[in-house]
Amino acid sequence: MSDKISDILICFCPDCVSRGAGKIKELFQTSLIKHNLSNDVNIIETGCMGTCDLGPVLTIYPEGYVYIKIKPEDVEELVTEHFLNNRPVSRLMLPDTFGKSLIKKIDIPFHRKQMKVIMENCGVIDPGNIEEYFATGGYETLAKILLEKSPEELIETLKRSGLRDREGGGFPSWQKWQYVLEAQDDPKYIIVNAEEGDPGVFISRALLESDPHRILEGMITAAFAIGAVQGYIYCRNEYPLAIIRIKRAVEQAREYGMIGENIFNSGFSFDVEIRRGAGSFVAGEETAVISVIEGLRGEPISKPEFPATSGLWKKPTLIHNVETIANLTTIFSKGASWFSSLGTNSSKGTKIFALSGAIRNQGLIEVPFGITLRELVYDFGGGMKPGKNFLAVQLGGPSGGCFTSQHFDIKIDYEFLQEQGITLGSGGVIVLDDSSCLVDLARYFLEFTVTESCGKCLPCRVGLRKMLEILNRITNGEGELEDLNRLESLGSKIKALSLCNFG
Amino acid sequence: MADNQQFDNILYRKLGKVIEEKKGLKNPLIEILHSAQKIFGFLPEEVLNYISEKLDLPLSKLYGVITFYSKFSCQPHGKYLINICTGTSCYFGGSQQLIGRLEKELGIKLGETTANGLFTLSSLRCLGVCSQSPALVINNDTYGCVDSIEKIREIISRYKL
Amino acid sequence: MKTLEELRKIRDKAKKEMQLRNSEYRIKVVVGMGTSGIAVGARDVMKAIFDEVTKRKLDHVLVAQTGEKGLSSMEPVIDIIEKDKSIVTYGHLTPENARKIIVEHVVNGRIVSDFVVATKTNLEV
Numbered sequence: 096m097s098d099k100i101s102d103i104l105i106c107f108c109p110d111c112v113s114r115g116a117g118k119i120k121e122l123f124q125t126s127l128i129k130h131n132l133s134n135d136v137n138i139i140e141t142g143c144m145g146t147c148d149l150g151p152v153l154t155i156y157p158e159g160y161v162y163i164k165i166k167p168e169d170v171e172e173l174v175t176e177h178f179l180n181n182r183p184v185s186r187l188m189l190p191d192t193f194g195k196s197l198i199k200k201i202d203i204p205f206h207r208k209q210m211k212v213i214m215e216n217c218g219v220i221d222p223g224n225i226e227e228y229f230a231t232g233g234y235e236t237l238a239k240i241l242l243e244k245s246p247e248e249l250i251e252t253l254k255r256s257g258l259r260d261r262e263g264g265g266f267p268s269w270q271k272w273q274y275v276l277e278a279q280d281d282p283k284y285i286i287v288n289a290e291e292g293d294p295g296v297f298i299s300r301a302l303l304e305s306d307p308h309r310i311l312e313g314m315i316t317a318a319f320a321i322g323a324v325q326g327y328i329y330c331r332n333e334y335p336l337a338i339i340r341i342k343r344a345v346e347q348a349r350e351y352g353m354i355g356e357n358i359f360n361s362g363f364s365f366d367v368e369i370r371r372g373a374g375s376f377v378a379g380e381e382t383a384v385i386s387v388i389e390g391l392r393g394e395p396i397s398k399p400e401f402p403a404t405s406g407l408w409k410k411p412t413l414i415h416n417v418e419t420i421a422n423l424t425t426i427f428s429k430g431a432s433w434f435s436s437l438g439t440n441s442s443k444g445t446k447i448f449a450l451s452g453a454i455r456n457q458g459l460i461e462v463p464f465g466i467t468l469r470e471l472v473y474d475f476g477g478g479m480k481p482g483k484n485f486l487a488v489q490l491g492g493p494s495g496g497c498f499t500s501q502h503f504d505i506k507i508d509y510e511f512l513q514e515q516g517i518t519l520g521s522g523g524v525i526v527l528d529d530s531s532c533l534v535d536l537a538r539y540f541l542e543f544t545v546t547e548s549c550g551k552c553l554p555c556r557v558g559l560r561k562m563l564e565i566l567n568r569i570t571n572g573e574g575e576l577e578d579l580n581r582l583e584s585l586g587s588k589i590k591a592l593s594l595c596n597f598g
Numbered sequence: 599m600a601d602n603q604q605f606d607n608i609l610y611r612k613l614g615k616v617i618e619e620k621k622g623l624k625n626p627l628i629e630i631l632h633s634a635q636k637i638f639g640f641l642p643e644e645v646l647n648y649i650s651e652k653l654d655l656p657l658s659k660l661y662g663v664i665t666f667y668s669k670f671s672c673q674p675h676g677k678y679l680i681n682i683c684t685g686t687s688c689y690f691g692g693s694q695q696l697i698g699r700l701e702k703e704l705g706i707k708l709g710e711t712t713a714n715g716l717f718t719l720s721s722l723r724c725l726g727v728c729s730q731s732p733a734l735v736i737n738n739d740t741y742g743c744v745d746s747i748e749k750i751r752e753i754i755s756r757y758k759l
Numbered sequence: 760m761k762t763l764e765e766l767r768k769i770r771d772k773a774k775k776e777m778q779l780r781n782s783e784y785r786i787k788v789v790v791g792m793g794t795s796g797i798a799v800g801a802r803d804v805m806k807a808i809f810d811e812v813t814k815r816k817l818d819h820v821l822v823a824q825t826g827e828k829g830l831s832s833m834e835p836v837i838d839i840i841e842k843d844k845s846i847v848t849y850g851h852l853t854p855e856n857a858r859k860i861i862v863e864h865v866v867n868g869r870i871v872s873d874f875v876v877a878t879k880t881n882l883e884v
Contacts, residue, residue: 218828305826729831
């Protein structure tokens with residue numbers, strides 16, 4: 096596999112050509128060969144960059160530097176300084192004061208600083224075609240596991256990898272497997288939960304839509320490890336395309352024998368069914384998902400009835416969200432030590448964050464744990480939208496919290512969030528500008544939880560409503576000092592007395 | 599079935615077929631309700647009676663499930679159901695303004711249906727296009743960055759009787 | 760399929776197909792068709808590309824679809840993949856500028872830098 100690290104884009108519009116772009120290209124080619132760089136640097140001819148009076152013009156990726164008015168004698172300097180000594184040649188660079196940026200430089204760190212592990216196929220392969228997944232080595236890990244590994248070995252590998260669930264507080268994934276494997280009851284089930292549990296995140300949707308077979312392969316692997324014969328994928332009804340794509344993937348996988356009887360002649364059989372939600376957020380809670388699949392109201396069930404021992408139809412059930420499942424094939428193909436070399440002490444591997452709000456670049460990014468808010472907002476987010484000032488970052492959805500610039504340089508992982516008393520949710524990062532009001536944000540989340548509360552637990556059902564009334568008073572400018580104490584007292588009581596994290 | 603049946607037998611046959619297909623699955627109630635709502639457009643009482651009979655489930659249990667989930671509706675809605683996303687990103691990205699504009703453009707309030715039966719205006723929590731706020735979905739078509747009245751008009755004009 | 764050998768055979772064939780080796784196609788235009796793309800007009804972009812490729816009888820060009828890369832705010836996004844060349848990703852597309860890219864990049868071989876959001880080295884066997 097070649098690993099070219101840079102691209103030189105040379106403008107080949109008639110104007111630049113008349114100013115000698117062709118000669119410049121030739122000189123670059125010779126010089127790159129001379130310095131043994133021709134395998135590391137691509138030269139690409141482009142159409143007009145729109146700065147004809149500054150030609151010949153070239154742009155160098157990944158940095159996105161634009162060099163102008165290049166003369167033949169500048170080429171050697173550019174190659175030695177820019178590529179060999181890693182020092183941009185400022186005298187040839189487009190001045191910052193130049194009004195319009197030629198190429199969207201801000202977009203560049205968004206791609207280059209990411210580490211795409213579980214999203215490696217997203218936006219690359221055709222999700223409707225199982226053969227493209229095969230082309231990436233898909234289902235090979237599964238085949239090897241089914242033929243060569245024991246459930247105990249798999250759980251040991253998972254334990255060493257340090258994978259924690261990519262939701263809520265980050266429960267160690269291997270421990271769930273262990274509990275279900277040890278449970279003395281049959282049959283066992285596996286559920287993949289594609290409810291995000293956080294309005295502001297779309298990680299499950301993107302993974303199911305863009306790389307559905309990765310989810311299936313991970314799911315079948317986990318099913319084998321715990322001895323499940325039947326699996327369910329629970330998907331939000333608000334994700335029609337994800338439902339279509341995963342249904343199609345299941346059909347194809349069945350056609351090719353990845354699902355069904357005696358997979359790869361290993362003696363292991365497994366089947367999958369897709370179940371849709373019907374518009375309810377609390378249904379992201381594990382035990383509530385079980386209720387939905389059972390066709391009931393999606394209410395959580397009181398612990399300590401852990402799904403691992405008494406889950407779907409009171410049988411041992413392993414339940415993971417989509418992102419957690421998406422990690423499995425990578426862990427088993429690249430190994431536990433590779434995986435645990437990524438991230439921080441408490442949090443291994445990569446995490447997908449969903450960036451949105453008042454920043455320039457929005458979307459999904461995948462990075463190792465330990466990234467800082469500053470990197471999220473400025474490197475990946477490209478900074479605030481023009482004319483907007485940073486106020487806070489909301490992390491982790493309704494059960495998460497807000498961070499201001501004083502937290503900018505703290506590395507984000509499960510440990511840090513636990514210290515802050517919040518959960519990661521499933522990775523939502525919403526950047527707010529100073530036109531938003533934090534009390535309004537709190538009021539929004541309360542209103543959200545009031546309407547979405549399943550109503551099972553009294554403290555959550557009634558208490559949240561009371562809190563909302565107080566906050567409404569405050570946002571209307573009628574708040575009293577005593578209100579703050581009331582809020583705090585209500586808040587801690589609801590948290591202690593409700594079944595799930597929602598309260 | 600009672601004689602004063604409100605809906606066509608063809609629709610009931612469709613639903614009957616779905617129920618037969620899914621009856622074998624474990625607890626398929628929610629999947630069947632989805633299909634019923636697709637076939638009839640909403641979940642009227644007589645359809646619920648029919649399902650309750652076929653599945654041998656008490657009507658109270660059906661109502662328990664239906665009222666829990668926002669997707670199920672016992673009221674008919676327009677040919678096109680416009681759902682405005684009110685997830686966190688959209689809320690801060692202008693979904694309130696979008697609701698206001700749509701209400702004005704269609705001359706109805708949230709929850710209502712236009713007189714010609716074409717559009718019903720409603721809202722839901724998060725469509726998962728958080729980077730393109732504000733967003734809305736019309737039946738199964740999602741639209742992002744609906745931030746101007748021109749865009750609203752252009753989108754609405756695609757849907758006709 | 761029951762053996763690892765069978766699986767590997769399909770893998771190698773599909774891989775060559777994807778990298779346009781042993782293929783009648785020389786250029787592949789891949790449109791991001793996740794919900795984020797579709798929500799801001801990826802379907803119209805895809806239609807325009809199909810239309811332009813058919814109209815110009817570009818038999819060596821394959822139009823395909825993929826999911827989303829995560830570049831939601833740059834959607835609709837397309838990749839142009841050519842054998843032995845860097846993959847170029849264009850973003851913020853409309854049907855009009857997608858047509859322009861087909862003409863300039865695919866037909867004339869010149870990158871339209873206004874809409875480039877990334878470039879990436881093509882994988883080699």
